Amino acid sequence: MRRVLMISPQFPPDTGAATHRVRLLAPHLPRHGWEPTILTVDPRDYEGRLDPGLQELVPPDLRVIRCRAWPARLTRRVGVGDLGLRAFTALRARARELLEREAFHALFITIFPAYPAMLGPALKRRFGVPFVLDYIDPWIGAWGDTVGGGPDGRPDWKSRLSRAVAAFLEPRAVRAADAITAVSDATWEQLRARYPALQRVPCASIPFGGEPADFERVRRVPRANEYFDPGDGCAHVCYAGTLLPLGGETLRAVLEAVRRLAGRRPELYHRLRLHFFGTSNQTTPGAPPRVLPMARVVGVDDVVREQSARIDYLDALTVQTQATALLLLGSSEAHYTASKLFPALYARRPILAVCHEASSVVDILGKIGGAPTIRVVTYGDAERAETRVDAIGAALEALVERPRYDETAVDRAAMDEYQASALAGRLAHVLDGVAREGRG
DSSP states (O other): OEEEEEEOSOOTTOOSTTHHHHHHHGGGGGGGTEEEEEEEEOGGGOOSOOOHHHHTTSOTTSEEEEEOOOOHHHHGGGTOOOHHHHHHHHHHHHHHHHHHHSOOSEEEEEESSOGGGGHHHHHHHHHOOOEEEEESSOSSSSBTTTBOSSGGGOOOHHHHHHHHHHHHHHHHHHTTOSEEEESSHHHHHHHHHHOGGGGGSOEEEOOOOBOHHHHHHHHHSOOOOOSOOTTSSOEEEEEESOOOGGGHHHHHHHHHHHHHHHHHOHHHHTTEEEEEEEEEEEOSTTOOOSSHHHHHHHTOGGGEEEEEEOOOHHHHHHHHHHSSEEEEEOOSSTTOOOTTHHHHHHTTOOEEEEEETTSHHHHHHHHHBOTTTEEEEEEOSSSOGGGGHHHHHHHHHHHHHSOOOOGGGBOHHHHHTTBHHHHHHHHHHHHHHHHHTOOO
């Protein structure tokens, strides 16, 4: 059996979205001929709340090695909070130690955070081990260009500096990579457009995927739902995940559709409850709301509930399984693929997805199912989300009036292609390729 060292600063019990990338793939690699070792950060050095329940989902026989990062309470004094930067030297030292005393046939480095990607070229030069660079999100995207940490989400000096550093580092990382994996075709296609030399480098799409065992656990050991009563007669439509900086247009179109519903079907409007969980992507209490301010402007805040801080993973699965319907919101960026797509599918609840027409979400949902279980409203670069308000309203009205999950409308065989076990097979195929080509 070949061996792969998987470097992922975020890993359970950390609650960041990136923690699930390696958590989902690594346990299934041995059945495809690869023995994984996970190199990650000590839980004491994560910021925000930890999720012990998430740690319980990690198989006890999975080898996980942890290292300490610089404490955030010290580094933030000089303006550095990024986990990848705080852990970089420790990850490098521990990776070197492992590679010096053990045989590994490949490295797998997932970003975000992005800076550990630079470990790939350095470790490859020193030890001759090929590496795969995995993209959960684009390293160079809208951040620091059209959005940032300034007032009203505008770019500020720090976001511009981050973008400039990314523009300097990314080509050095990707040109040394032996293969690129990403959550969608659009993500690696953008890379190839930016770096023509990547035409010769294997690229593969590996979505986040879903793990049926996670939902089996939630159903076997139910958690209390402290956010709403699923039996109160209301229609609880739930969105779980960060509200992206470029997702504001999509959100506003949905809220405008809700406002029009109030005028057209007031009896349905008063039954509707729109719940948003984890919109800030922060785990600390008191995270500023991102949805409610816009809902107040539109005039629908009486039916909107927002829990802006990220909730624990198993709590998120609980509200998804108990919701009347689930809402998936896209971004104005075509590459965007919702990490919550497959948990939403395995929750077995009706879905309303409002996404860019070029998003892989549209293609995947088209393969898996149709109305009444799955409704998709698309927009594009020319026909923006604001032009699709009526279509969103019609889909939302149908969900509130006749919420129904029809098993026969879902292609389970198509869903199986996106299970974590099947996606681990895709990754193993990529790893086989880089190992077969030789070391370094």
